Amino acid sequence: MRLLQCILTQNDCYKAGRTIKPKGVMVHSTGANNPNLKRYVQPVSTTPARADLLAQLGTNANGNHWNRGNLDVCVHGFIGKLADGSVAAVQTLPWNQRGWHAGNGTSGRSANNTHISFEICEDGLTDPAYFKQAYQAAVELTAMLCKEYGLDPLADGVVICHQEGYRRGVASNHGDVLHWFPRHGKSMDDFRSDVAAALAPEPAPAPVPKPDKNEEDNDMTCYKTLADVPEYYRAAVRKAVDRGALLGTGSGELNLSEDFCRTMTVLDRLGKLD
Numbered sequence: 001m002r003l004l005q006c007i008l009t010q011n012d013c014y015k016a017g018r019t020i021k022p023k024g025v026m027v028h029s030t031g032a033n034n035p036n037l038k039r040y041v042q043p044v045s046t047t048p049a050r051a052d053l054l055a056q057l058g059t060n061a062n063g064n065h066w067n068r069g070n071l072d073v074c075v076h077g078f079i080g081k082l083a084d085g086s087v088a089a090v091q092t093l094p095w096n097q098r099g100w101h102a103g104n105g106t107s108g109r110s111a112n113n114t115h116i117s118f119e120i121c122e123d124g125l126t127d128p129a130y131f132k133q134a135y136q137a138a139v140e141l142t143a144m145l146c147k148e149y150g151l152d153p154l155a156d157g158v159v160i161c162h163q164e165g166y167r168r169g170v171a172s173n174h175g176d177v178l179h180w181f182p183r184h185g186k187s188m189d190d191f192r193s194d195v196a197a198a199l200a201p202e203p204a205p206a207p208v209p210k211p212d213k214n215e216e217d218n219d220m221t222c223y224k225t226l227a228d229v230p231e232y233y234r235a236a237v238r239k240a241v242d243r244g245a246l247l248g249t250g251s252g253e254l255n256l257s258e259d260f261c262r263t264m265t266v267l268d269r270l271g272k273l274d
């Protein structure tokens with residue numbers, strides 16, 4: 001998922017500056033046939049990387065984007081098409097800012113106080129290729145947010161769409177996304193399990209087999225007794241035995257490696273065994 005950032009600083013919701021402790025993610029879709037991100041998302045003169053963002057998003061010539069005042073809606077992100085036709089996500093509010101996306105539910109409570117929200121830009125709802133890409137980006141964005149805020153996407157009420165929010169009494173009566181996803185064979189339960197799957201840790205790589213210890217031992221030269229030790233090491237090893245520093249295994253066996261014998265020889269040359 002490509003994720004850009006273009007915070008809607010001119011939207012009154014951003015200016016209100018209230019924050020929430022995110023308890024879930026609410027999925028919306030725009031309800032209008034316009035899959036282009038530039039319809040909703042535009043940088044202003046103070047937006048970081050404005051020129052680059054404009055080049056990627058394309059320019060909204062109608063001035064009806066959401067980075068302006070006097071709107072009563074704002075979400076944390078959008079998923080839709082960039083100017084080149086590829087599908088991307090854009091963050092449009094700090095994730096922990098209180099958004100204006102759910103309205104009031106019948107319970108009197110609002111998911112605005114608990115849920116991060118994003119809009120998927122709708123097209124004509126019949127293109128399976130666009131749906132597949134937008135759905136996948138929505139899965140990945142939701143998984144990213146669940147990870148960031150420690151949310152379980154399968155837990156009750158955590159990952160819900162606007163319509164589910166309405167049924168739970170925490171959002172206004174909108175149909176999104178259940179007028180769209182099922183046309184392409186996806187339910188919100190599918191969405192939640194796809195998010196959970198995206199969050200599942202990668203299978204651990206197969207462990208690199210450690211060399212078998214016995215094999216290693218067998219490969220190593222082993223001198224069982226002093227007599228087996230090559231002459232050029234023997235004098236030094238004998239000194240270590242004579243001084244009681246090397247006792248062996250108790251039955252006259254020393255079981256010495258060549259490295260050990262070499263070490264003794266070096267010590268001997270340094271006068272340490274005399």
Ligand SMILES: [Zn+2]
Nearest residue numbers: 028162174176
């Ligand atoms: Zn909605």
